[in-house]
Amino acid sequence: MATSRLFRTTAAVFAATALLISGCSSGPSSSGSKDSPERTEGARATGGAPSVLAPLPAAVPDNLRPYYDQKLSWRKCGVSGFECATMKAPLDYAKPDKNTDLKLAVARKKATGPGKRIGSLLVNPGGPGGSAIDYLQQYAPESAAVRARYDMVATDPRGVARSEPVECLSDKQMDSYTQTDQTPDTPAEVNKLTTAYRDFAKGCEKRSGKLLPHVSTIEAARDMDVLRAVLGDKKLTYVGSSYGTFLGATYAGLHPTRVGRMVLDGAMDPSLGPREVNIDQTAGFNTAFTSFAADCIKHPNCPLGTKSPEDAGRQLSALFKKLDAHPAETGQDRKLTESLATTGVIAAMYDQEAWPVLREYLAQAERGNGRGLLALSDSYYERSPDGKYANQMYANPAVNCLDLPAAYKTPEQVRADLPRFRKASPVFGDEFAWASLNCAYWPVKPTGSTERIEAKGAAPIVVIGTTRDPATPYIWAKGLAAQLSSATLLTYEGDGHTAYGRGSECIDSAVNTYLLDGVVPPKNKRCT
Template identity: 80%
Template sequence: MATSRLLRSTAAVFAATALLISGCSAQNSATDTSTPPDRTNGAKDENTAPDSSVPALQPLPAAIPADLRPYYDQKLSWRDCGVSGFECATMKAPLDYAAPSASTDLKLAVARKKATGPGSSLGSLMVNPGGPGGSAIDYLQQYAPQPAAVRARYDMVAMDPRGVARSEPVECLSNQQMDSYTQTDQTPDTPAEVNKLTTAYRDFAQGCESHSGKLLPHVSTVEAARDMDVLRGVLGDKKLTYVGASYGTFLGATYAGLYPSRSGRLVLDGAMNPALNSRTTSLDQTAGFNTAFTSFAADCVKKSDCPLGTKSADDAGRQLSALFKKLDAHPAATGESRPLTESLATTGVIAAMYDQKAWPVLREYLAQAEKGNGRGLLTLSDSYYERSPDGAYANQMYANPAVNCLDLPPAFTTADQVRAALPSFRKASPVFGDNFAWAALNCAYWPVKATGSVHRIEAKGADPIIVVGTTRDPATPYTWAKGLAAQLSSATLLTYVGDGHTAYGRGSQCIDTAINTYLLEGTTPPKNTRCT
């Protein structure tokens, strides 16, 4: 079952598979000042305007409190990471910022690659790939898109956020239990199937509480942003320079809201809108994935070998729904003990929506599934869940709800509420609507009450910030970027007219040049810049 609001960079989605981005050319790039339709398929324009009834996130005092000073004054002991050119260290942070105590300190993993030169140093550039739950260190070491000119001037830095990967990871289920959980039917047709789904959510939440109960109340985005400020201070940077993708935009914007006077050059790529509640977020994301699928389907039906027919994108959607229904009744063989269920197949298709370079692979795997071979779609699903070939899961799927369920109250609290909302989700996406609606129920059973709430982020006094939005982004719909840019007092919106999730480092020379110039010179692109 795909976790609702899993927001991470394209590279992070496909970290577990090597079958993508082969034999595919990048799009040409140019500035486009026209205004073609955004094709957000249901996402509402009113979400882009700041809502004065939503409270603004208030900044923390500029002065560092005395009880936090030891954290800012700590010295990191750097060591070789075992990855060429990278150094690693461990940073201490308080479990609870309201009551810091050395006896409960967290140990957060940090990595860096020092500036290569030539040119004078610009300090540190911190990156985060999103999730929540994505490993920033893995992203930095394997996928961070910063070019040589940026790496020459900055020490590239990453910290796995609290509860993630190497930083006190949240744990919930055994690998075998997680296999069962991912196969649970997430489009229940009967009361018995609804009960099985809600039981799975309860068991998952209880597993997290059993294994990570002390940590769960302290993995919020606000706390992670405060950890980032500690690291900024420890590294000796007066201001934070940061590139955040997907959920990483929420983390970066939260930092700017809490510490506007210490916010430097921030790039927020594939932006979230913090002023939206969980239900609206889930509904918008449902429409976003429908937009992405429609784009894939329109491309697919032009090809003679399209496994979803050659009539129209709408007909392709009906063909995919029929395949899902067939797999619901009769899962496909995969050559291993896990058959391809409807839930796993849906997750595999969703994974391929993050990057149009995956479309040829998806066509091939859908054709295989139509013939009863589910191995390919299972591979895509495993990449999404970060399941390794030996059956071990990374902690992404545990950290993700731990953060999301703490940041906002649940979208739904009962199965009846989901049933009542199904028509709106089906309207947003006839193919994925049911799946996303039921996925939004997962936080209803979370053992820790949400500490966050919807809010605007203004960050008054912050340096200029770039917010990047992609018009057909599935996971973070374009309207969210417009909404965040409208809230931030110093933001410039940079638009990528195209497909896929996030834009920086994915082939658009226009996007990359604008961001690199900003990082190196502090100059933002002209207002209303649109790139292809």
């Protein structure tokens, strides 16, 4: 995958997949119960139970008042009905200096009516590194009733897309980086992988060195509070998906009394340490693949056989091994390597509607044609047909490596933990294990640590978990809902990453009722 702790929203990945179309039983839900060894690493990392994220003072400090009092100059932009503006935020909240201010891109679409306007609704699709503005303009929200009553608002977080984007590599360098073998079999291959991680980090430092220490989730959450004030809202109404749930929960922890209606869909658990996060996510993708495989073997033309999900996993592993030795032709100068093929399969795990496409592309790869899986991989990496990359794969490690310490510091530590990853996923375990090493070479020391978020005093918050979510396992939603003092857990029993706006009338109705009327879903509500 070339990066660890990557939490993607479905829309961006599957939108590209859908364009390509035109040219069940589940496994274990996670890596174990809360009593298993994997569930205690966060406490071990801090010498006890994780600390609780402390709220900031309610009063705005005088040196930050100019940011809270600024006026935005709106202009028409993008698709019909949208306006854009630029908001200033301090590079360093501890030492605000107008000479180093960041310029953050903001977009909105005013409430369409009928009905009385409720306020602004800020959305974030995840990543970290996903463009919230692109997401808003292309996908969110599905509900016309919500659009009628809210000004829909998005800001690309600091370091992302239009907001002072982190840059690391040239497009050709990124092509080489994504092809790096992430299941090294020899010391030479390990050295090649660690060299790639070092070169990536050096590239980020060279191109974005001044910004790298200031793209943390806490800083992005503080930017959201500035935006709330600038928009004229007393409280923040927010819908965050995937990593956007961590961003929203962090906001709630810092500013609990300013939380309005908040929906956290595809939730992360902030109380987990970095190794736990990587092990859990590995198991989450195994759960998703098991569900895909159980569906695939029902089809007589399933390229992974028709025996069992376990056998399908062995068939996929065999394909990866074959590609490791002999990459497949793709009709262009890039061949389909094992690493790119794995990424392509992972991309299809985010949405079950991509499963038929994946079956077709796996069959092609078996015949030596890697074009389809390469296209899926490109959609995941946000590589356009002209070879240009969006900055998500640069912003992602920049945020992740600042938010938490490195999961592993040496290849030897990864090797020692390979059995845990392989247990979590026989198919993806090695890939995820070695991807967890990338922060070891990051040029900036982490400023964050594992913390529980309780947000005492916050208004009711709705946390959504999908039982077979690959990227944010269901157990994380349960963990976040248990931490937040005012949270209600809403469960979607199904496949794919996140739930709101993805076809469940039950989920959509519950969330829309909450956003429009403030009525929280019943306790322990489950939807299919």
